[in-house]
Amino acid sequence: MKRKTIDIVTLGCSKNLVDSERLMFRLKEYGYDVTHDSASPEGEIVVINTCGFIGDAKEESINTILEFCQAKEEGLVEKVFVMGCLSGRYMKELQEEIPQVDKYYGKFDWVNLLEDLQEGEGCHHHHTELEYQMQRCLTTPSHYAYLKISEGCNRDCAYCAIPIITGKHVSRPMEEVLDEVRMLVAQGVKEFQVIAQELTYYGVDLYKKQMLPELIEQMAEIPGVEWIRLHYAYPAKFPMELFRVMREHKNVCRYMDIALQHVSDRMLQRMHRHVSKNETYELIRRFREEVPGICLRTTFMVGFPGETEEDFEELKEFVRWAKFDRMGAFAYSEEEGTYSAEHYQDDVPEDVKQRRLDELMAIQQEIALASSSSFVGQTLRVVIDRLEGDYYVGRTEFDSPEVDQEVLIHRQAGELHIGTFYNVEITGAEEFDLYAVLVE
Numbered sequence: 082m083k084r085k086t087i088d089i090v091t092l093g094c095s096k097n098l099v100d101s102e103r104l105m106f107r108l109k110e111y112g113y114d115v116t117h118d119s120a121s122p123e124g125e126i127v128v129i130n131t132c133g134f135i136g137d138a139k140e141e142s143i144n145t146i147l148e149f150c151q152a153k154e155e156g157l158v159e160k161v162f163v164m165g166c167l168s169g170r171y172m173k174e175l176q177e178e179i180p181q182v183d184k185y186y187g188k189f190d191w192v193n194l195l196e197d198l199q200e201g202e203g204c205h206h207h208h209t210e211l212e213y214q215m216q217r218c219l220t221t222p223s224h225y226a227y228l229k230i231s232e233g234c235n236r237d238c239a240y241c242a243i244p245i246i247t248g249k250h251v252s253r254p255m256e257e258v259l260d261e262v263r264m265l266v267a268q269g270v271k272e273f274q275v276i277a278q279e280l281t282y283y284g285v286d287l288y289k290k291q292m293l294p295e296l297i298e299q300m301a302e303i304p305g306v307e308w309i310r311l312h313y314a315y316p317a318k319f320p321m322e323l324f325r326v327m328r329e330h331k332n333v334c335r336y337m338d339i340a341l342q343h344v345s346d347r348m349l350q351r352m353h354r355h356v357s358k359n360e361t362y363e364l365i366r367r368f369r370e371e372v373p374g375i376c377l378r379t380t381f382m383v384g385f386p387g388e389t390e391e392d393f394e395e396l397k398e399f400v401r402w403a404k405f406d407r408m409g410a411f412a413y414s415e416e417e418g419t420y421s422a423e424h425y426q427d428d429v430p431e432d433v434k435q436r437r438l439d440e441l442m443a444i445q446q447e448i449a450l451a452s453s454s455s456f457v458g459q460t461l462r463v464v465i466d467r468l469e470g471d472y473y474v475g476r477t478e479f480d481s482p483e484v485d486q487e488v489l490i491h492r493q494a495g496e497l498h499i500g501t502f503y504n505v506e507i508t509g510a511e512e513f514d515l516y517a518v519l520v521e
Contacts, residue, residue, distance in 0.1 A: 085159075086114040086125040090149075091220070092142050093132025095227045095276055095312075097165055100191065101130045102217035104164075107195055109218060117220045126160045127152075128194065131167035133246055136414045142167045143179075150181040164191040166246045188246060215261045222466055224500030225272035225308075225482065226265050230258050230296065234278040235285075236315060238342075239353045239420040240385060240413060243278055250279065252287050255296055259303065266305035271500065272464060273300070273309050274481060280314045294322035301330035307502065308464070310334040310481055316341055316364055317356040324371035334478040335375040337368060342382045344399040345392040352385060353420065358395070365403050376479035378407035383441060384434030385413045386425035393437050400444050406452045407485055408445045412438050446512070453486060453510035460520050463488050463505050465497050473497045475505075477515075488515045495519070 087108050091101040105115045127149050131142035142165075152158040160183045168175055169187035176185060186194055219226055233247040262273065275297070277283060284292025300309055309332060311323075316339060327333045343349055346358045368375055381396060400408065412434035415427045456477075463475040466482065472489040480486055490497065490505060497503060497519075505517035 086116060087128060088116045088119040088125055089128045089130065090118055090145060091130045092145060093130070093134065093138060093166065095274065096229055096232075096278070097130050097132060098220060099217065099227050099229045099276075100165070100188075102220055103215075104128070104130075104191060104194070105218040105220070106216045107192075108198075111195065111199060113198075115218065117218075125158060126162070126198070127158050128162045128164060130191075131163060131165035133165070133167035133170045134242065135411075135416065139167055146175075146179055146182065150179060153181060162186065162194055164188075164194065170242070170246050215257070215264060219268075219270070221482065222500065223269050224464065224466075225274065226270045228258070228261065228265075228273045228275050229253075229277060230275060230280070231277040231283050235282060236279060236317075236355075237353055237420070239351065239425070240382065240416065242416040242419055245418050247278055250282050250286055252283050252285070252292075254287060255284070255292065255299070258296060259299055262300055262303055262306065266303060269500070271305065271307040271502075273306065274312055275300075275309060276312045278313065280311055281318065281320055282315070291318075291320040293320050294326050297323065297333060298326045298330065301326070301333050307332055308334050308478060310336050310478070312338045312481065314339040316361060317354065319364055321367070321371075324367070327372045327375070335372050336378070336479055336481070337375060338378040338481070339364075340380045342380065343385065343392070343396060345395040348385060348388060348392050348396075351387055351421075351425070352382075362399070362402075376406040377403070378481075378485070379403075379405050379409075381408065381410045381441060382413055383410060383437040384429040386421055386428055388413075388429055388437075397441065397444060400441060400448070404448050404452065405445070406479065407449065408442075410438055410441050410445075450510070450512055453512070453515060456507045456515060457510055458507065460504055460506050461488075461517075462502055463490075463517065464502050465490075465499050467499060468492065475503070486513050486515060488517050490517050490519065 089101050089105055091098050108115045129145055132138040146163055149158055149161045153161050162184055163182050164186040166188050168185045172185050172187065184197060231250060231252040233250045234244050235250040280293055281291060283296060284290060297309060300306060314337060327335055341361060342352060342354060344358050344361055349356060368377060415422045461477045463477055465473050465475040467474050471492055473492055475488045477488060504520040506520050507515050507517050509516035
């Protein structure tokens, strides 16, 4: 009898991807063939890891579930299981609306999926429990991995459903995280994207103080760790010690992904961000001063309930001043169960939201191009991710996979190795790509 194939489909963020990777490892231990986002799932079991963050993401998750249920009815797929953020948040509704799914799991109880698949045959692994929890099948190229250091969030931003989905902030013990890094380095991982719903809160629950700087410093000292990049920080009570760690350790990328959302005091208060306009300006100033050459990525929200033209003008002025290297923006969408859904009227018309979004992104477009162009003529260290057409595609320390720009090196220059670091000279810049030649 042929071993059953299980296809895992991951929607949403890199934090979900880590859960999928852990599940894949366990399924392989059980003797299943496992694929990830397979193009043609046939005669197999499908597990959909859903996202429940905002409207568009929820819609994509629901459409994906319906698509696979359709395939099941046509006999192309044997079973459909659903896990992750959406099913955790809307379990009851989903069970009623889409009963064709064999079983729903929440964000944290997907481990039971294994037992349900085995019909209680018991588990055949030979690892210590902790080692087993950390083991994953990387879906990323083998030289980089996402490292999740905590789960949940204690911030109470008015618009955000994440605490509803993930619960309170729970940090992983420092030793456990460092052990995982050592384990991944032994498997050939050189670059770590450190992720959490909120990084700066790391350690407060376990050690009664912010431990991010200390964790990153200890990670940086592990032999074989070439790059560490930080994702999703929060501006209030930022752990300033991190600046020193970035300065002193070459392998801590001068990169910070910090979601600011807005800058006018009125909006920041209405959003429950616990930070002021002045503090925000000051934080950006400190970053640029303490870590020369740092690349800053941020996200803003337009059209939050009560946002006036004056608030928006303040935001535009800030974006022009701060010159973020990378910036994303999105229009407010009301999330049930959040403070703003229950206490504010969603009163900015859709067309106004869209216009503000377009205006903000237009300002940013010029800034981003200027930021890219400033690299021309510089020599930068680049890691090669893949070969695509005539080009090797790599990234600098200022670029995170999937979201930031890439560096293209023509393959005529000779053979390069995936996962290897090279020094290149940047020869040209477009909106999303840099062009480069090898430096001998």
